[in-house]
Amino acid sequence: MQISELADRAGVTVKAVRYYERLGLLAPHRLANGYRDYDDGQLRAAREIRELAAVGIPPSKAAPFIACLGxxxxxxxxxxxxxxxxxxxxxxxxxxxxxxxxxxxQLARRLASATDVVPPSPDQGTGCTVIDSLLAR
Structure with a gap:
């Protein structure tokens, strides 16, 4: 199958398929006209790469899984x-x-210490005279 068909069937983009090739995860056969020719094993590998990415394993770390299938x-x-x-x-x-x-x-500690010094009501302004004067414009 050609690259666009593989991409469609695997649920990825053509660009992703080319990326997988650059990583060495897919190695299509080349036809006489230079077109890539993928088989069902490569389709399975492309689907697996997509599924691994969905659970947090990026294509750059998928080699052991693809080698296992291979x-x-x-x-x-x-x-x-x-x-x-x-x-x-x-x-x-x-x-x-x-x-x-x-x-x-860290944020919670800073928030706790800030609430001790910042006015509790928005009616009292931001508590910063520089900001209050800018907002008043």
Whole structure:
């Protein structure tokens, strides 16, 4: 099948398919006229890449999963390298969550200290004479 058909059937764009090729995740055969020719295995790989991206594993980290499919496994996560990729993805999410929680705590502390000095009512202005004078214009 040609690239546009593969993209349609996989639910991705032609640009995404070309990106997957640049990453080495897809390797279509070339016809005599130079056109790419994809088979059902590559369609399956493109769909898997899309599904992995939907759960947070970017195409740049999908190689172990595609290699697992390419080695004949029924599922892309039946290989040890895929399990490691899942573990790494969870660790990245945990780190991002911890960083967000720390930022939230900092904001909450700043909010708590700010509410001690800022007027509680909008009728009293912003509490900043420079801003109040700008708003009065």
């Amino acid at each position: 080695s004949g496994h029924a599922r892309s996560d039946e290989c040890p390298a895929s399990v490691v990729a899942y573990t790494d993805g969870i660790a990245e999410l945990d780190a991002a969550i911890a960083a967000l929680e720390a930022r939230r705590e």
